[in-house]
Amino acid sequence: xxxxxxxxxxxxxxxxxxxxxxxxxQGEVANETRERVSAAIEELGYRPSKLARAxxxxxxxxxxxxxxxxxxPFFSEFSCGMLDASQAQGYDVFLCNSGARVKPEIRALRSLxxxxxxxxxxxxxxxxxxxLRAFVERHRPVVVVNRAFEEHPGMGQxxxxxxxxxxxxxDHLVSKGHTAIGMxxxxxxxxxVFQRVCGFRETVVAHGLPLKDEWIIAVTPVIEQGRQAALQxxxxxxxxxxxxxxxxxxxxxxxxxxxxxxxxxxDDCAIVGFDNVQLAALITPPLTTVHVDKYxxxxxxxxxxxxxxxxxxxxxxxVCLDVELVIRExx
Amino acid sequence: xxxxxxxxxxxxxxxxxxxxxxxxxQGEVANETRERVSAAIEELGYRPSKLARAxxxxxxxxxxxxxxxxxxPFFSEFSCGMLDASQAQGYDVFLCNSGARVKPEIRALRSLxxxxxxxxxxxxxxxxxxxLRAFVERHRPVVVVNRAFEEHPGMGQxxxxxxxxxxxxxDHLVSKGHTAIGMxxxxxxxxxVFQRVCGFRETVVAHGLPLKDEWIIAVTPVIEQGRQAALQxxxxxxxxxxxxxxxxxxxxxxxxxxxxxxxxxxDDCAIVGFDNVQLAALITPPLTTVHVDKYxxxxxxxxxxxxxxxxxxxxxxxVCLDVELVIRExx
DNA sequence: AACGTTGTCGTCAACGCTGACATTCACTCG
DNA sequence: CGAGTGAATGTCAGCGTTGACGACAACGTT
Numbered sequence: 253x254x255x256x257x258x259x260x261x262x263x264x265x266x267x268x269x270x271x272x273x274x275x276x277x278q279g280e281v282a283n284e285t286r287e288r289v290s291a292a293i294e295e296l297g298y299r300p301s302k303l304a305r306a307x308x309x310x311x312x313x314x315x316x317x318x319x320x321x322x323x324x325p326f327f328s329e330f331s332c333g334m335l336d337a338s339q340a341q342g343y344d345v346f347l348c349n350s351g352a353r354v355k356p357e358i359r360a361l362r363s364l365x366x367x368x369x370x371x372x373x374x375x376x377x378x379x380x381x382x383x384l385r386a387f388v389e390r391h392r393p394v395v396v397v398n399r400a401f402e403e404h405p406g407m408g409q410x411x412x413x414x415x416x417x418x419x420x421x422x423d424h425l426v427s428k429g430h431t432a433i434g435m436x437x438x439x440x441x442x443x444x445v446f447q448r449v450c451g452f453r454e455t456v457v458a459h460g461l462p463l464k465d466e467w468i469i470a471v472t473p474v475i476e477q478g479r480q481a482a483l484q485x486x487x488x489x490x491x492x493x494x495x496x497x498x499x500x501x502x503x504x505x506x507x508x509x510x511x512x513x514x515x516x517x518x519d520d521c522a523i524v525g526f527d528n529v530q531l532a533a534l535i536t537p538p539l540t541t542v543h544v545d546k547y548x549x550x551x552x553x554x555x556x557x558x559x560x561x562x563x564x565x566x567x568x569x570x571v572c573l574d575v576e577l578v579i580r581e582x583x
Numbered sequence: 584x585x586x587x588x589x590x591x592x593x594x595x596x597x598x599x600x601x602x603x604x605x606x607x608x609q610g611e612v613a614n615e616t617r618e619r620v621s622a623a624i625e626e627l628g629y630r631p632s633k634l635a636r637a638x639x640x641x642x643x644x645x646x647x648x649x650x651x652x653x654x655x656p657f658f659s660e661f662s663c664g665m666l667d668a669s670q671a672q673g674y675d676v677f678l679c680n681s682g683a684r685v686k687p688e689i690r691a692l693r694s695l696x697x698x699x700x701x702x703x704x705x706x707x708x709x710x711x712x713x714x715l716r717a718f719v720e721r722h723r724p725v726v727v728v729n730r731a732f733e734e735h736p737g738m739g740q741x742x743x744x745x746x747x748x749x750x751x752x753x754d755h756l757v758s759k760g761h762t763a764i765g766m767x768x769x770x771x772x773x774x775x776v777f778q779r780v781c782g783f784r785e786t787v788v789a790h791g792l793p794l795k796d797e798w799i800i801a802v803t804p805v806i807e808q809g810r811q812a813a814l815q816x817x818x819x820x821x822x823x824x825x826x827x828x829x830x831x832x833x834x835x836x837x838x839x840x841x842x843x844x845x846x847x848x849x850d851d852c853a854i855v856g857f858d859n860v861q862l863a864a865l866i867t868p869p870l871t872t873v874h875v876d877k878y879x880x881x882x883x884x885x886x887x888x889x890x891x892x893x894x895x896x897x898x899x900x901x902v903c904l905d906v907e908l909v910i911r912e913x914x
Numbered sequence: 915a916a917c918g919t920t921g922t923c924g925t926c927a928a929c930g931c932t933g934a935c936a937t938t939c940a941c942t943c944g
Numbered sequence: 945c946g947a948g949t950g951a952a953t954g955t956c957a958g959c960g961t962t963g964a965c966g967a968c969a970a971c972g973t974t
Contacts, residue, residue: 282952285952300697301699336680347676349666534806535865587961636961639928639962
C-alpha cells in the first residue's frame with residue numbers, strides 16, 4: 253500500500269538503485285536524472301522505510317532512554333533535554349520507565365535491544381556493575397547518568413558534581429551559624445546517594461563539627477517519606493537546627509514537618525535541598541537548594557552517546573556538570 | 584554478530600522455518616523437536632529481530648506519543664499512564680515533544696510514520712482538522728486526547744469532562760458567595776480551552792451573574808503569564824473577587840499575583856484551578872482545583888488505540904473521563 | 915491395494931532497502 | 945585509432961524474518 257522505491261523507480265524510469273542513490277545523495281547521479289527522480293519522489297509522496305534500511309545497515313536512528321520515573325520533575329526536565337538533543341541529531345527515542353527497580357530495568361533494556369536501538373541512556377542504573385557490564389558487552393554503546401563506575405569500553409558516564417554540591421550546601425549552613433546539621437539521605441542503594449552523603453560527611457568534618465550517624469536518615473526520596481523522616485529526626489534530636497536533604501522532594505517533606513512541629517523555617521530550622529526542581533521556587537518558603545542544569549545533563553548525555561556512536565573505539569572520559577547554590581529563603 | 588534464526592536452526596538441526604514456528608508458537612511442531620529448538624534458543628541466547636519481523640508483518644510493536652511538553656506535570660503523569668499501559672500490552676513507545684507548535688508536531692508525526700509505528704497518540708493536536716485528517720488517512724490509527732472533533736474512521740478520541748469541571752468550579756465559587764468571577768483562560772487556539780471557557784460562561788450565566796469579556800483573559804498557560812494576567816485583571820477590575828483558571832499553572836500565577844497585591848487568598852480573592860497537578864497540593868495556600876486522573880487518561884488512550892488496532896473496522900465512540908472538585912484552601 | 919487424512923517439517927519468495935560489483939558509453943590521449 | 949579513463953547507471957545477493965505451499969511419512973479406510 254505505501255509507496256516504495258520500486259514505485260519511484262518505475263515512475264522515473266530508472267533502476268531502484270538509482271533512486272536509492274538520490275535518496276541518500278551518495279554516488280554520482282546525473283543532474284537530469286536526479287531531478288527526474290526527485291520529482292517522482294515528490295509526486296508520489298515517497299518516504300524511505302527506516303525499517304528496511306535498518307535491516308541492512310544495522311542502524312535504526314533510534315535511541316533508548318530509561319529513567320526511574322518520568323513523573324519526577326527531575327527526570328522529566330532531563331528527558332526534555334535528552335529528547336531535544338536527540339531530535340537535533342536525527343534520532344527518535346524510545347522512552348521507558350524503570351520505576352527504580354531492577355526487574356523493569358532489565359525488561360526495558362531487553363526490549364530496547366530487541367528493537368535494535370543504536371544506543372541507550374540509563375538514568376540511572378539500578379543494576380549491579382557486573383550485570384550492567386555484561387549487557388553493555390552485547391549492546392554498546394550505553395551512557396549511564398548520575399552513577400559513577402569504573403571506566404569500561406562502550407560505557408559512557410555523565411555526572412554532576414554531587415560531592416561539590418553537598419559541600420556548597422553545608423558551607424552555607426555553617427556560614428549561617430549552624431553547628432548541628434542532619435541529613436535526609438536516600439538509601440545507599442541509590443546510585444547517586446553515595447556522593448552526596450560523602451560530600452556531606454567530609455564537609456561537616458572539615459568544619460570541625462559533630463557528625464552523628466543518627467542524624468543521617470536514609471529514606472525513599474519522596475515528599476511523604478521526607479516528612480516522616482524529618483519528624484523523627486527533629487523530635488528525637490531537637491538540637492539539630494539544620495537539615496541537608498538528598499533532594500528537593502525530601503526537603504519539601506522536611507518543610508512540612510517543621511510546620512507540623514511549629515518550627516519556623518529558616519529561623520528554628522534551616523533546610524537546603526538538592527536539584528532545584530521547579531517546585532523548589534514555588535513552595536513556601538522558597539527552597540534554598542543546589543542547582544543542577546537537568547536539561548543540559550540530558551543534552552550532554554546525548555552528545556556523549558552520539559560521539560561514541562561516531563567513533564566506537566574512542567575512550568571518552570566521563571562528563572561532569574558543575575552545580576551551584578541557589579539561595580532562597582529556607583536557609 | 585548477533586545470533587540469528589539460522590544459527591539456532593543449524594544448532595537444533597532443523598529448518599529456519601521450524602525455529603520460526605516454535606518462536607511464535609504457531610503451527611504443529613513435535614514436542615521432541617520443540618524442546619530441541621528451545622534448548623538451542625536458550626543456549627545461544629537467541630532473540631528474534633523485531634526489525635526483520637516487522638518488515639514482513641508490517642507490525643513493529645511500537646506506539647508513538649506526542650505531547651506538548653513532557654516537562655509539564657500534567658503531561659508527564661499522562662505519559663506515565665500511557666507508558667505503563669503500552670508496556671502491559673507489549674508495545675514500546677517513541678516519545679516526542681511538540682512544544683505546542685504545529686511545525687514540530689508535523690515533524691514528529693512524519694518521523695513516527697517513518698519508523699512505522701503501529702499507532703499514535705496525540706496529546707493534544709495543534710493541527711487543523713483537515714491536516715490531521717489527511718495524516719490519519721495514511722497512518723491510522725491515531726488517538727487524539729483532549730481535543731474534540733467530528734468522528735472519523737481511524738481517529739479515536741479520549742476526553743475529559745472539561746465543561747462539567749468548569750461548572751463544578753464556578754458552582755463552588757458561587758456557593759462561597761462570589762458574584763464577580765473572572766477567568767484566566769488559555770488561548771482559544773488551545774484545543775481544549777474552548778470547552779473550559781464554554782463551561783465557565785454557561786455556568787456564570789446560569790447563576791444569573793454578570794459575564795464580562797474583560798474578565799476573561801487569554802494567555803499562555805504557564806505560571807509567569809498567569810501572574811501577569813491576574814495582576815492585570817485584579818488591578819483593572821478590583822471588583823472581581825474570584826478567579827477560575829484554565830489550569831493549575833495559571834492558578835499558581837494568580838496566587839502569586841494576589842500576594843503581590845496583598846490580597847489574601849481565599850478571603851480577598853478566591854482561586855480555583857484545573858488539573859490537580861502535584862504542585863497544587865504543595866503550594867501555599869493549597870489550591871482548590873478540578874481533579875483529572877491523568878494517569879488513567881493515558882491508560883485509556885492506549886486501551887482505545889489497541890482496540891482500534893485489533894479491529895480496524897470498528898467505530899469506537901469517544902472515551903470521556905469524569906472530573907471532580909478537590910476543595911482545599913484557595914477557595 | 916489404492917486412497918484420503920493428519921501431523922510434521924522443509925522450500926521458496928518476499929518484505930524494502932543497500933553494498934559490492936558489473937556494465938555501458940562517451941571521451942581523452944599517446 | 946585502440947586502449948584507457950571515468951562518469952552514470954544497472955544487476956544481484958543478502959539483511960532476518962514470515963506466509964504460502966509442497967513433501968513426505970504414518971495411519972486408517974474402503
